[in-house]
Amino acid sequence: MTMASPTSDKRLQTSDERRERILEGAFKVFLAYGYDRTTMDDIARAAEISRPALYLVFRNKTDIYRALASQFLNELLARTEAVLAEEGPLAARLDRMCEGVFYCMMREIEETPHGPELLDVKNHLAGDVMTEWRGRLDAVLAQVIETEALKNGVDLEAKGFSAQTLATMLNDAMEGMKARIADPKEHMERGKLYLKVIGAVLNP
Template identity: 30%
Template sequence: MSEPKDDTRQAAILDAAWQCFASYGFRKTAMDDIARAAGMSRPALYQHYRNKEDIFRSLAQNHFDEVAIAVRAALAKPGSAGTVLAEAFTAQGGRLIEAMVRSPHGMELIDTSRATSGDIAEAGEARLSEIYRDWLAAGQSVGRIDFEGSPEQVAATIAAALKGLKSAAKSFSGYQASLRRFAHLIGAGLEAAASSR
């Protein structure tokens, strides 16, 4: 992929591509569809991306970059552990997840994500686990929360549970409600463990 010459144009392409993927599915979306939705010619689109797999990988990378920033910001806010985690989990279940759950092509998009950008997802999820690990370690060091195991182990458990909630989601509102319930459950446990020390 060539270096983006215009961040605004790049964002327009990615937004247009996501709308096309969500509307038509990955397989049925053509580069012509994306170019038309972005308000540009197909040759101009090829100056930014080699193919739709390249676009999908950029979407995945942008998703994890945005989510990492949002999760870190949520965890930095004051509040009970459950409230803070609820905001972080909600930030993690961002617009990409919402679109996948709501799209009639959601399963195809999830499969495409695994096939074209599994490495990006793996790195992004590892980065999110590190953010939760750091939050857990900081909270434990000041006696605000406590838990059994290391911060890495608890962060890995949270990551696995969040994946499970995403896989089981039948609707986006149900998914968001599950995230909030899980956050308050974990938060209550972390705070109870700290108060019993």
């Protein structure tokens, strides 16, 4: 196995740091100006790098948005896994996931002037990123639900469900409500009702 030289390690670190600085700057200007009005010049200035240096890392604004979406969703999933791994009843953990992770993080974006626009463009700019992340989230929730069912001695199949079905149903419900419920607080309260349904199915 060939060991990387100190020089190459330093170069890699510099590249990673530059990428992170670009994403931080892009996030700020996207929120300030909206996706459509933001230019690569705006992002370069916010990241405090030259435009040519910016193009060495990202080809265009869409690639930057997709990288931001992936970063945000990965953090969202990591926080979700951390909350669901905590001790205590599943219902309480799901509630903390719903309110303390999903709505807390989404609210930080939605309450900015151009946050709703950034969330609206995600499907056509990063639809594949969203689909891949949604599959991972479904799998995480399904595993937790299956573990809880086994612990409680609940036969999900006898009740007409599977852990995967319940996980998908929960995420479908949460996603579908966004189209018809504008108030984040009401959205959260409706989401908690679906969590109660999951809890009822998992009771012996």
